[in-house]
Amino acid sequence: MPPSHDSHDRPALLEARGLAFSRNDEPIFGPLDFVLRAGEVVLIEGDNGAGKSTLLRVLSGLLAPTSGEIRLDGEPLTLARLSPRVALLSHHTGLKHELSAIENLRFAAGLHGQRKGMSPPSALGGVGLEGYADVAVRQLSAGQKKRVALARVLLAPVGLWLLDEPYANLDLDGIKLVNRLLENHANRGGAALITSHGAYAYTSGTPRKVALRASSPAQAGEAKT
């Protein structure tokens, strides 16, 4: 399936309508409308505090939206339906520092299952960390930790990736790696939502963007295609 980012005939993996979230009556983002189709990579743009991470947490099902609805494969979202389809990479990488990279991935594979044809060692190879399997995560650099976390996402048998700042802490090679992973994922029919505050470089095609603004109800976030 060739990745053509503007095709509208594919089924909508994820659809948000009038999605808004407030914390203690203070609006964080929205209302927001967008559609994510298979084979698409969508970039969520916004300044610090615009609610990018919160949006991803809402879309992952960790937070309930204040208003609006999220549809997953055309049906309303529930955590039970959602969790087998989504991999979330958040600021906290979810890695245990006392365990080695491979032990962390084995645990992730046990918890979430693993993608067909993928195993913890091959996922680690996929992020360029061959030879680091038995190194404790504590001893890895911030960028390498990020790569292990990306390997966890790569390993998960899901179609939808929600990546919060996947480029943070990465060197140039790492940025290229993330782009390659995203491209491959889109090519095999997956989709990804990634956040960035600008200093990013997703080079494959022009990704669609969803702009988030630090919102008051008057200046709501808007969706551009």
Place this chain on the structure above:
Amino acid sequence: MRPGSTSAACAALVSRDLTLVWRRRGDALNPILFALIVVALFPLALGPEPEQLRRIAAGVVFVALLLAGLLALDTLFRGDYEDGSLEQLVLSPHPLSLLLACKIAVHWLTTALPLIVIAPLLGELLHLPGEVRGVLVLALLLATPLLSLIGAVCVALTVGMHRSGMLLALLVLPLYVPVLIFGAGACSAAQAGLPFLAPLLWLAAALVLALVLAPLACAAALRISLS
């Protein structure tokens, strides 16, 4: 694409948590040392008369173990919350309550069970009569899982707060009171030569109830803490 089975997920979680405890095995000694010191404080404060110590022995051991367990409680979800693996647990396709039950079981095995093992020794320090020793261990075997389960719900509620230690204690201790009354009550009944089965059965009944309900409450509380 294949999501793993629920039993595989539980096994992965149990083996990960056991590995983590093993890697930090120095920390595992702390509750034991704490209980030992608390028990040693009583003869220092009350004087060494065996008759007096014998009377309070079972109760003191019970309270010492309860407090040691309380100190260890905070570690149940703290690490997982801070490094984000709790999020991953919530997002896994398996029932959260079952995964949490596994976590609580590992926590009990690694913090409470060693305490129960040294309980007879602690009793010996306070001249606990030999015939009460068995009842004490039995009561602890029933009471400590109950304490872990009740405590886990409270930890799940407070894990999102910074410096929740004192709040946790204030939340948990009142809930521990009935467990303490029945557990220590069984011991003092045995010591007085009275039937002690009834309080133990009450503990067992409460344990069964908590085994079913606490993981569910824990899962609900964690979802609140994470939002």
